[in-house]
Amino acid sequence: MIAGLAKDVPPLHSIGGGVVAVWPKVKRQSTKRCSSWRKRQSTTLPVSALLHSSQNGALLAPACIGLLVGTRKQPAKCRKHRVLCRAQKDQGKSGDDSVYKDTVLLPATDFSQRANAKKREPELQDFWNEKKIYEQLQEMEHPNGSFTLHDGPPYANGSLHMGHALNKILKDIINKFKAATGHEIKFIPGWDCHGLPIELKVLQSLKSKDKKGLTPLKLRQQAAKFAQETVKEQRASFQRYGVWGDFESPYLTLLPKYEAAQLRIFEEMVRGGHIYRGRKPVYWSPSTRTALAEAELEYPEDHVSPSIYAAFKCTQLPDGFSGFENLELAVWTTTPWTIPANRAVAVNPELTYSIVKAVWTESERTPRHLVVASGLVERLQDLLKATLTVEKECAGGELEGIKYEHPITGVETPLVMGGDYITTESGTGLVHTAPGHGADDYLVGQKYGLEVAAPVDNAGNFTEEVGLESLVGANVLKDANSKVTDLLEEKNLLLLRKPYSHKYPYDWRSKKPVITRATPQWFASIDGLRSSVLKAMDEVQFIPESYANRMRPMVEGRSDWCISRQRSWGVPIPAFYRKDTGEPLLNTDVISHVREIIEERGSNAWFELSIAELLPEQYRDSADEYERGTDTMDVWFDSGSSWAYVEGELGSPVDLYLEGQDQHRGWFQSSLITSVAVNGRAPYKSVMTHGFCVDENGRKMSKSIGNVIDPRTIIEGGKNQKLEPARGADVLRFWVASVGFASDVSISLGILKSTEENVRRLRNRARFILGNIHDFDVATEGIPYEDLPVIDQCIIRRAENVFDQMKEAYDAYSFSVATKLLDRFTSVDLSSLYLDLAKDRLYTSGKTSHSRRSCQTVLRWILVNMTKAIAPVLCHLAEDIWQFLPPGEKEESVFLAGWCKPFPKSGEVGARVQDMDNILQLRDPVNQALERARGNKMIGSPLDAQVKIMVKSDSDLYNALEQMAKVEHQSVDGLNWLLSVSQAHYEAVDALPELPNESDESASSEDKDLGVVVIVARAAGTKCERCWVHTTNVGDCKEHPTICLRCADVVQEMGVPSPLETVDSA
Ligand SMILES: [Zn+2]
Secondary structure: OOOOOOOOOOOOOOOOOOHHHOOOOOOOOOEEOOHHHOOOOOEEEEEHEEEEEOOOEEEEHHHHHHHHHHOOOHHHHHHHHHHHHHHHHHOOOOOOOOOOOHHOOOOOOOOOOOOOOHHHHHHHHHHHHOOOOHHHHHHHHOOEEEEEEEOOOOOOOOOOHHHHHHHHHHHHHHHHHHHHHOOEEEOOOHHHHHOOOHHHHHHHHHOOOHHOOOOHHHHHHHHHHHHHHHHHHHHHHHHHHHOOOOOOOOOOOOOEEEEHHHHHHHHHHHHHHEEEEEEEEEEEEEOOOOOEEEHHHOOOOOEEEEEEEEEEEEEOOOOOOOOOOEEEEEEEEOOOHHHOOOOHHHHHHOOOEEEEEEOOOOOOOEEEEEEHHHHHHHHHHHOOOEEEEEEEEEEHHHHOOOOOOOOOOEEEEEEEEEEOOOOOOOOOOEEEEEEOOHHHHHHHHHHHHHOOOOOOOOOOOOOOOHOOOHHHEOOOOOOOOHHHHHHHHHHEEEEEEEEEEEOOOOOOOOEEOEEEEEEEEEEEOOOOHHHHHHHHOOOOEEEEEEHHOOOHHHOOOOOOEEEEEEEOOOOEEOEEEOOOOOEEEEEHHHHHHHHHHHHOOOOOHHHHHEEEEEEEHHHOOOOOHHEEOOOOOOOOHHHHHHHHHHHHHHHOOEEEEEEHHHHHHOHHHHHHHHHHHHOOOOEEEEEEEEEEOOOOOOEEEOOOOOOOHHHHHHOOOOOOOOOOOOHHHHHHHHHHHHHHOOOOOOOOOOHHHHHHHHHHHHHHHHHHHHHHHHOOHHHHHHOHHOOOOHHHHHHHHHHHHHHHHHHHHHHHHOOHHHHHHHHHHHHHHHHHHHHHHHHHHHHHHOOOOHHHHHHHHHHHHHHHHHHHHHHOOOOHHHHHHHHHOOOOOOOOOOOHHOOOOOOOOOOOOOOHHHHHHHHOHHOOOOOHHHHHHHHHOOOOOOEEEEEEEEEEOOOOOHHHHHHHHOOOOOHEEEEHHHOOEEEEEEEEOOOOOOOOOOOOOOOOEOOOOOEEEEEEOOOEEOOOOOOOOEEOOOOOOOOOOOHHHHHHHHHOOOOOOOHHHHHHHH
């Protein structure tokens, strides 16, 4: 249906066949028989369609009254009209039809009522491609300079989900808006193509016989192919969203030129002394002698570890612990073999700890004093089969300062403060800490500067570093556990052996357990960069501001960045190692040489060429002494280097990075670190953050819950088209714009449905306007501002305000505010007010009359600007509207037309426009009174009514009414037209009267703030058959006795013959 009608208000006009198609259904009215032929045939018509006969007051059908007026003495001819009436009834237009139906200027447009997005959106996209609109935009003048948004690369691993859609559409809205407001935009989409997940997909797709002969090079070729195919698929999806950019030349992290840019950053960081080789725990599979990633692990059900409870003897106690000289720290571990690598015991400073006296009654063990978490005392009592008596309680923090004797080496070792990972769910609440064998342990170790000891070789055997001759060579997955445990028992440090069944990681290929083991890795030193990174962050604008402090604590607390991975699919770390000593060779000469090779041949060259070819001149003679490294770079180093690749085209720093909130830990941060390391500043001026997509209950989308919504289904429709119809990309885009994206955003079928409804409403409002300006050429028939009726100037002023506010909202990236502003303007100011008033002059005035042309001038201007204002979001709808704009000045595409422009020469707001604003406030109380009158069945439509306004003489409103009564275009600005009734009068009063009692004759309302009482009565005179307005001059025109003089002028000018002639000649 066409928008623009206030709800529940029947149309002003329902003459003519076309009406039925475009107007809302008229509410069922009460009906009566036409008096002139009730004796002959029982036919009923709506009351509003009947007229009172001026002769006898009988209710007559309009056609019949015409007959009676013209052939008063020959009522028999009524038969002719009976035929007419019956024909109308047969067409389902009971009584609404009229001989004047073709004289009413109804909306006409080919612009489709339905979006039909599945077919139409691709057509519009083809249009953009054919006309090269994105390219044309770049060639235009850019009065506001350039705006650079650098795309964060999605991972080329599978189909796009809602998060991708949200992200890329937000970027596109910004780009389209910036382009419209005179900025040069250049958007280079990117993809992250290296890394383990892709490597794994390739491995999974291989048959076992192919896996056997798999070299790094073969695997890389397959991975590259997979990544490129995924990029292709994702690219098509992004383009289907209507996203614009250099999709033909995106940046891919696997491009040789990209790899070279990345290596240049690495080279600079080596030059700056930011890269070093250190040790860090990784999952290590002794069975396959390789490091593994989390994704390569399995956790079988039946693993049992030989867990032990042990006691470490304190050697130093803080103040307040006197009397506990023989205190011991009770610890628990499921991996006794890690005890030699123990470098601390950690407690949680937030937990409460107890010093207990343990007494064994059933055995001859000597009592001992142990420190345990208070929450575990009871449980330990049961486990140890001892009586534990609490002798002192203290907070974890108070234990700081305790030192103990290392159970294997005897070295004095500290107690340290750990984190939340220490709980009272199991163990003792004190955690044996071996930084070389655990991730949490490693982090605590970094904080306290503990040694990263890992005295275990590739096969899982203890090395000499284990510190005890008898342990060297023991295998940590076999005899090492019992050997260590026996040692503790010998030293009387063992409290309990207890097999423990839990989830433990296994190698997914060998099906054998893995260990955590520190191995040599390459690191980027954060310590050296931290203060510069934090300083660079100060210069960055965070949007929304609430995210300003998200990244800071992460950088403050960040340990060094491990940038090496033991994988094949990535950019190689161009390091060589001496065959004899393992000593690495990595310097700027080496990197620079390798970088040039890779820039030309891609990083496969690292695996293809000989060592001699890869080494620079000065090392070539000793090439035999080196082997190439097999580590590749962390993919965060890949994507964190993207600024260097796009620098040439986008410049640096760019204006904006825009990603999900997880990128404060990821891409925002890695990009910042590499850029600060090389350039000493951030790669971006501002960083914008959006939340995650969740369902309407705030839950993450997951297949198991079944709440996943696929962007492709939104656009193309799902299996069940009734439940999930094809809604098109615009609905997806409108959803993106209308959610407050700073926090998590909800989506569900219900939300989508109402979003679609909003888009449809906008479409239909636009369609209504298109239909009404189809015969109008603004260049030759437009009316200048100063000649417009006041109501037109008033709506222009309101629209200009809205477009300005929308621009402000877009500028602030508040797209939800922008869409709400537009929705409110089109519903309230446009649909319920202006279009409601406009229909009378659009349909019933003379085709080229001033009142109609002025309205068309305004409507065209509003539509053009409205279309521009929605184009960044609803790009397809906007272009669709644009292509249907009737002739007149217009650009080839809405995107070449720039942003909204003020109405030509609209200038200052005049006093009359303010008066109009005052008067329009009257519509509320008047509509209330009309509603009551309709409730009493006193009137059908507002045009059946006349209104009397009693207004306080000292009010602004009274002055406004007095002024408005003097303006030129009374046929538009007259009070009755502004109130949509047939007659309106006002009367000044000193004080507002009491409201009269409700009756069949009148209804009333009041508005004390406005200072008015409104009284509604039945309109005087007769209803005009053509315009439905009641006047006393219906019948004054002899040739057209059933219509008002205003209409008579119009139809005579149109050369419409008198209906009487038809009747007479019959
Ligand atoms: Zn009329």
